[in-house]
Structures are given as C-alpha cells and as structure tokens.
Amino acid sequence: MLVEVELERDRPELLQPFMRWIAETPEVQEAWCTSGRGDYTLVILAQSVEHFDVLADRMMELNRNIRKFTTSVVLKTLKRTLAVHVE
DSSP, X not given: OEEEEEESOOOHHXXXXXXXXXXXXXXXXXXXXXXXXXXXXXXXXXXSHHHHHHHHHHHHHHOTTEEEEEEEOOOXXXXXXXXXXXX
16 A cells, blocks of 8 residues: 555644654554645555455554545556666
8 A cells, every 4th residue: 555644733742643653553564754635644554455444543542643644556566676787
C-alpha cells in the first residue's frame, strides 16, 4: 500500500507520536516527508486488506494529529532499483 498522510499541524511536538509509530511498526517499509497533497508518504506491506485496516485504525488512534490519509493499492511493480547512475 502507498499511504499519503495529511497532518493537522506541523509542530515538532505533535510529530513525535507519528514518528514513533513509523519507527515501531514493522509493516512500514519506507516513509518520506513529501510535498504535494500529503505531508508524508508511507510504503506499507500488509498481509491483507483486513490487516491493513487494523494498521490504519491503530495509526489514527495513536496519532490524533492526522487529518486524513489516502491509500493506493499497488497492483504490480514495474520497476524497482536502488542503483545510482554515475558517469
């Protein structure tokens, strides 16, 4: 799942529970602070939609500073690499 998270406020003391949740949740594979619609984008690996639903409920319960989140389900990986092109 690709999850865009939009926060209510961007104050450092309000970010701590969310940062802790990201660090302590093994299903969160990657997390980026982003520009655009969401403030953060997460890559979450879930066993099923039901498993993701439990994770999302827990995320919202522990992070009252989240205004909303939008989820996209990855249907197929077209390219994955960590290579850096150097001339």
